[in-house]
Amino acid sequence: MITLVTVKLLKKIIYWKLSLQFFLITYFRNKLYDLGMIKSYSFNVPVISVGNLNAGGTGKTPMVEFLIDYFSEHYKLGVLSRGYKRKSKGFILASEKDDAKSIGDEPFQYFSKFKNIKVAVDNKRKRGITNLINYGVNMILLDDAFQHRKVIPTYSILLTDYSNLYFNDYLMPRGTLRESKKGSIRADSIIITKCPSNLSDVDRLAIKKLVKPTSKQNIFFSSITYSKELFSLNNSINISKLNGKQVNLVTGIVNSKPLIKFLKNSGLEINHFKYRDHHDYSEKDVIDFQGRIIITTEKDYTKLRKFNIKDLYYLPISVNILENENFLEILRDKIS
Known part of the structure; x- marks a missing residue:
């Protein structure tokens, strides 16, 4: 009888073998560049x-x-x-x-x-x-x-x-x-x-x-x-004005946890609509999350703005x- 432990072990073995193959491919590729057998090019501009x-x-x-x-x-x-x-x-x-x-x-x-x-x-x-x-x-x-x-x-x-x-x-x-x-x-x-x-x-x-x-x-x-201001196409709002309010957060990025933590610490009640990184948004997606103030990332905003969504804002970040x-x-x- 195949148990959950057996499945996990088999999965780990398969991943290990695939990772070994991946290592060999990337190792020899890099080595060919290191030895000059595959040519690299430099330029006269930085x-x-x-x-x-x-x-x-x-x-x-x-x-x-x-x-x-x-x-x-x-x-x-x-x-x-x-x-x-x-x-x-x-x-x-x-x-x-x-x-x-x-x-x-x-x-x-x-x-x-x-x-x-x-x-x-x-x-x-x-x-x-x-x-x-x-x-x-x-x-x-x-x-x-x-x-x-x-x-x-x-x-x-x-x-x-x-x-x-x-x-x-x-x-x-x-x-x-x-x-x-x-x-x-x-x-x-x-x-x-x-x-x-x-x-x-x-x-x-x-x-x-x-x-x-x-x-x-x-x-x-x-x-x-994170910025203290949320921005839309023609408007901005200080995030403090949303303290205690429910908002829909829409993200198509790898890791949303820091953003969620920031918004919750700012007093917002978050309903998170999470999509895969580089998600291609559709009209159906918009129907799912519209109806409240919507906060999204700057990257996602560039794709969502074409839908002319009411109360859509993005939160800028800086390094x-x-x-x-x-x-x-x-x-x-x-x-x-």
């Missing part, structure tokens, strides 16, 4: 890569926006993404005719929010960078590019979520790692994201010891700050990096 080892949920989008805010004042900036789950192919320079379906969720958010930069998508990063340079860009931000080794970045930033640190994780499908944790050696800076605001010096030191950075690597810690000036100084020195 290229900053933002990525992760864990699949999803490490805070790449707010980090890219942090870098956009800073560098767009000094460079003709271009952001390049593969455009995950987009319905199009090849290189696309974002324009007013595009939406989340044609260029992907995050690129569409960047394009909608920042009007002084170029945003493009291309699954072939080398080609995408070349095309952006031809459009007059003199600095590139690569979104979600840590595993894209065809390009040699000027500076590589590796993100890992405080609640799911990569060195405690396992390779897919047993865990969420896209490659061996040893791949972290390629990063110039490792940023521990979504840290609690009261993270102590002792905790930071303990994490640094676990990361075991090389002498050339820097480790930083960052946290997320705070401990030793922010030190981080930016190191980054400036590297790309100058």
Whole structure:
């Protein structure tokens, strides 16, 4: 008789075998790049890569926006993404005719929010960078590019979520790692994201010891700050005015727990409509959650606004990096 314990054991064995196969594939791929048997390319403009080892949920989008805010004042900036789950192919320079379906969720958010930069998508990063340079860009931000080794970045930033640190994780499908944790050696800076605001010096030191950075690597810690204002297309409302009220929270992201915690701590009563990351919303979805004030993420808002939903608001977030000036100084020195 097959018991629940037997099923769990069989599942664990299958996942272990699949993870071993995944390890071999990624190991030999990386080794071919390390040995120069697969060629990598560098460019004559600064290229900053933002990525992760864990699949999803490490805070790449707010980090890219942090870098956009800073560098767009000094460079003709271009952001390049593969455009995950987009319905199009090849290189696309974002324009007013595009939406989340044609260029992907995050690129569409960047394009909608920042009007002084170029945003493009291309699954072939080398080609995408070349095309952006031809459009007059003199600095590139690569979104979600840590595993894209065809390009040699000027500076590589590796993100890992405080609640799911990569060195405690396992390779897919047993865990969420896209490659061996040893791949972290390629990063110039490792940023521990979504840290609690009261993270102590002792905790930071303990994490640094676990990361075991090389002498050339820097480790930083960052946290997320939620706005006190909710925004819609033509309106805004201070979140304190919703104290004690029931709201519908709509999310299509990997980890909604920090957002839920923030809203509950702000006195809101939450009815959560949770969808898969990068969910493609439909009219049926809207029927399910409309009727109250609706709060969503900025990424989800870019896809939901086309439905003209009454009382739909998004909550902006921003990144705070401990030793922010030190981080930016190191980054400036590297790309100058």
